[in-house]
Amino acid sequence: MTVRSRILILVAAVAVLAVVGGAAVLHASARADRRNHTQAGGPRVTPGTVTLTGNGSMIFRNMAWGPHRDELTAVAAGDPSGPRTASGVKCLRFYAASGTGVCLQAVHGPVSDTYRALVLDDRLKVVHRYDVPGIPSRARVSPTGHFAAWTAFVGGDSYAGTNFSTRAAIVDTRSGRLIPTLEDFRIVKDGHPYQAADANFWGVTFARDDRTFYATLATRGSTYLVRGDLRARTVTTLHANVECPSLSPDGTRIAYKKRVEGLSKDAPWRLYVLDLRTMRETPLAERRSVDDQAVWRDARTVVYALPGDYGADLYQVPADGSGAPRRISTAAVSPAYIG
Amino acid sequence: MYVADSRASKPASADGAVRPVAGRRRAAIAPTVLALGTVSLVTDVSSEMVTAVLPLYLVTGLGLSPLGFGLLDGVYNGFSALVRLVGGHLADRGGGRHKWVAGVGYGISAVCKPLLLVAHSLTPIGLVLAADRTGKGLRTAPRDALISLSSTAENRGRAFGVHRAMDTAGALLGPLVAFLILRATVDGYDAVFTVSFCVAVVGVLVLVLFVPGGRRGDAGAVERPTLRGAVGLLRRRGLRRIAVCALLLGLATVSDSFVYLLLQRRLGVPDRWFALLPLGTAASFLLLAVPLGRLADRVGRWAVFVAGHGGLLVAYALLLTAWRGSALPYVVLALHGAFYAATDGVLMAAASDGVPEALRSSGLALVQTGQAMARFACSLLFGAAWTVWGDRAALAGAAVALAACALFSLTLRPKGTVPA
Numbered sequence: 092m093t094v095r096s097r098i099l100i101l102v103a104a105v106a107v108l109a110v111v112g113g114a115a116v117l118h119a120s121a122r123a124d125r126r127n128h129t130q131a132g133g134p135r136v137t138p139g140t141v142t143l144t145g146n147g148s149m150i151f152r153n154m155a156w157g158p159h160r161d162e163l164t165a166v167a168a169g170d171p172s173g174p175r176t177a178s179g180v181k182c183l184r185f186y187a188a189s190g191t192g193v194c195l196q197a198v199h200g201p202v203s204d205t206y207r208a209l210v211l212d213d214r215l216k217v218v219h220r221y222d223v224p225g226i227p228s229r230a231r232v233s234p235t236g237h238f239a240a241w242t243a244f245v246g247g248d249s250y251a252g253t254n255f256s257t258r259a260a261i262v263d264t265r266s267g268r269l270i271p272t273l274e275d276f277r278i279v280k281d282g283h284p285y286q287a288a289d290a291n292f293w294g295v296t297f298a299r300d301d302r303t304f305y306a307t308l309a310t311r312g313s314t315y316l317v318r319g320d321l322r323a324r325t326v327t328t329l330h331a332n333v334e335c336p337s338l339s340p341d342g343t344r345i346a347y348k349k350r351v352e353g354l355s356k357d358a359p360w361r362l363y364v365l366d367l368r369t370m371r372e373t374p375l376a377e378r379r380s381v382d383d384q385a386v387w388r389d390a391r392t393v394v395y396a397l398p399g400d401y402g403a404d405l406y407q408v409p410a411d412g413s414g415a416p417r418r419i420s421t422a423a424v425s426p427a428y429i430g
Numbered sequence: 431m432y433v434a435d436s437r438a439s440k441p442a443s444a445d446g447a448v449r450p451v452a453g454r455r456r457a458a459i460a461p462t463v464l465a466l467g468t469v470s471l472v473t474d475v476s477s478e479m480v481t482a483v484l485p486l487y488l489v490t491g492l493g494l495s496p497l498g499f500g501l502l503d504g505v506y507n508g509f510s511a512l513v514r515l516v517g518g519h520l521a522d523r524g525g526g527r528h529k530w531v532a533g534v535g536y537g538i539s540a541v542c543k544p545l546l547l548v549a550h551s552l553t554p555i556g557l558v559l560a561a562d563r564t565g566k567g568l569r570t571a572p573r574d575a576l577i578s579l580s581s582t583a584e585n586r587g588r589a590f591g592v593h594r595a596m597d598t599a600g601a602l603l604g605p606l607v608a609f610l611i612l613r614a615t616v617d618g619y620d621a622v623f624t625v626s627f628c629v630a631v632v633g634v635l636v637l638v639l640f641v642p643g644g645r646r647g648d649a650g651a652v653e654r655p656t657l658r659g660a661v662g663l664l665r666r667r668g669l670r671r672i673a674v675c676a677l678l679l680g681l682a683t684v685s686d687s688f689v690y691l692l693l694q695r696r697l698g699v700p701d702r703w704f705a706l707l708p709l710g711t712a713a714s715f716l717l718l719a720v721p722l723g724r725l726a727d728r729v730g731r732w733a734v735f736v737a738g739h740g741g742l743l744v745a746y747a748l749l750l751t752a753w754r755g756s757a758l759p760y761v762v763l764a765l766h767g768a769f770y771a772a773t774d775g776v777l778m779a780a781a782s783d784g785v786p787e788a789l790r791s792s793g794l795a796l797v798q799t800g801q802a803m804a805r806f807a808c809s810l811l812f813g814a815a816w817t818v819w820g821d822r823a824a825l826a827g828a829a830v831a832l833a834a835c836a837l838f839s840l841t842l843r844p845k846g847t848v849p850a
Contacts, residue, residue: 097639104635108628115625116611119618126616203482203609224704226489244489288817357494357551382493398493 129157130401133422134175141165141178143187143213146430152182154402155422163194163215168428171405171420180215184227187211187427189236191264195227208241210264219267224258229335229384230425233297238321239264240295240304259292259306261321273306276319279327287311294335294384298342305336305345316345316365330370334360335384337393339410343367346385346393346410354380362395364410377408377416386426396424462580463589465640466573467596472633473536474597477562478604479626480543483612487619494552511799513567518795519660521572528572528579528791529643535569536637538562540630546623571795576641578782578790586782587731590775591723598716602709660792668784673797675839676777679739680804682832684812684825686711689766692749692821693759707763714767722771723779731780738772739836741765746829750822777801
């Protein structure tokens with residue numbers, strides 16, 4: 092084959108491949124138009140004022156297609172599939188309590204996205220702003236509104252590399268002082284001081300005393316429920332195989348996802364409730380794998396997200412293992428109950 | 431992070447050879463080397479595109495939890511070393527099938543890209559990534575053997591330098607292309623994988639069309655490449671010394687991620703800038719690969735190889751001192767990139783001198799594998815030392831070990847590594 096014909100073959104092939112690649116990009120960018128159209132039969136969304144002090148409302152990230160996709164949106168807690176009021180504030184993850192909100196959002200840079208955490212006041216005005224080092228995963232605010240926490244996935248960027256870790260941060264929303272990573276806390280595991288380079292934390296949940304929190308600690312392939320002390324800067328392991336803990340309003344129980352033997356690697360979790368006094372585990376009636384940090388709607392009910400047609404839908408299930416799960420809202424994620 | 435680790439895990443890539451032109455002091459880069467450099471550049475654009483978006487894709491695209499995904503990395507590192515040795519050996523058999531073994535390696539990686547479009551859960555994705563790395567392991571040694579065989583002893587350092595520079599350029603461009611596609615689309619991971627596949631196919635085509643095949647016959651006549659022959663290479667003093675030194679120095683080479691982590695801790699680099707640190711190393715590597723390759727041709731490859739580790743030692747020392755000037759990250763990253771420029775391709779050029787042509791691929795694979803395993807062992811040891819004694823003590827230990835290994839390597843200086 093002459094050099095000329097080789098070059099011709101290459102040029103022709105590049106032309107064909109460029110058309111294929113270009114078509115793929117065009118197809119993917121046309122998605123933007125589709126998603127900006129309100130879907131038929133979806134929830135009704137109107138722009139309006141959303142506050143974090145309203146009575147009996149649920150605020151969440153609206154995932155329904157249309158102009159208000161990804162915005163913080165309010166519905167009446169008593170009618171969660173009813174009409175929605177969109178705030179105009181876009182968040183990937185959200186939580187709120189006592190008039191303080193935390194919103195994890197993407198910042199679109201010229202090349203790649205970066206992420207930040209916003210601490211919001213009751214009118215959704217930004218009070219503090221922090222860089223988040225990776226893809227946002229969990230967000231929580233203490234019942235008093237005085238502390239907020241978030242978790243992000245970091246790493247996983249070596250060539251075909253598959254090592255991920257998490258970074259959990261806690262901020263005092265009054266002073267703005269940030270604890271960038273819980274890895275700086277002293278770990279007490281099974282009664283002894285414990286050090287490990289592979290320690291990862293995620294899924295912080297707060298008690299009412301502005302001092303105690305709970306979270307997941309992962310090390311050497313196992314996960315633990317830890318109780319943290321913000322003043323002593325320690326975390327103490329309490330129970331094994333607990334992820335994404337969520338403390339009940341009365342502070343006596345933890346709803347969490349438990350890795351159950353024999354389930355598929357992609358859907359390994361079941362929802363459980365742990366009684367902190369007896370350490371007894373109760374499986375909940377949801378039979379599907381839940382990858383979410385549940386929210387206590389009241390002392391008897393937990394709410395969580397499962398994958399749905401437009402990203403995620405919200406479900407609720409009794410916290411005592413009885414009853415059956417029920418879908419309460421479609422195209423919604425990251426709920427917080429206000430008032 | 432991706433750019434730097436990609437380099438660390440691929441001690442070899444392919445590029446140009448230099449053929450003396452009558453009456454001229456400076457020879458041109460051999461077309462084969464340029465072709466292989468192009469293949470590597472294009473392939474790295476393709477693979478780094480995927481690497482850059484993979485975490486985001488798993489978490490936001492598929493809603494999978496990526497934790498624990500890396501549990502099998504240790505096991506896979508061992509398998510990958512084996513694949514590399516097999517690739518080296520297969521390429522030598524039959525009188526130089528380097529091009530075709532390398533082609534199969536590039537081909538496997540290319541086919542993996544569209545498979546990502548249909549793999550939607552962790553196990554299939556893990557298998558696709560493993561296949562991708564198998565392709566990478568297969569092609570590395572034959573490609574470096576091709577570079578080495580298509581350059582002359584006098585210009586080999588420069589040939590490898592040109593190749594490494596092109597390779598790194600691809601690794602820098604890949605993430606940029608991927609993020610531009612994500613920016614132009616909505617959840618455009620499918621577009622990223624499709625474009626990545628198209629780019630990978632171009633790489634394979636360039637290899638098939640513009641890299642000449644093996645020289646059938648002439649190689650096999652001298653020494654038939656057998657598995658025993660390949661292992662027997664270690665009985666040659668020159669190669670054995672190079673392999674031992676590469677192994678020892680590898681044992682004292684702290685992995686890139688630890689260097690960036692130390693830099694971040696020392697300076698309090700904000701998390702948002704953390705991802706940019708590997709770009710500093712890559713830029714320095716890109717700029718210095720050719721000059722240092724030429725220097726190695728002139729003053730001796732072994733000298734430059736050991737001096738590169740000296741540069742790394744200075745970087746460690748700077749991280750250990752109390753100096754916190756604003757220039758520190760630039761100096762450390764420049765030295766870190768210079769370390770790669772002075773050692774990565776230069777080691778292959780140096781090792782080439784001690785291996786007969788018929789076993790070139792096996793010999794290079796042997797050295798690369800030894801070095802990669804040593805670096806992996808060092809990561810494990812360093813991580814453990816960090817946990818027990820803290821980061822400064824661990825780094826001080828690594829610095830002492832590196833100094834000792836470098837001194838030892840200087841005294842062991844293999845024969846025949848200095849051309850003419």
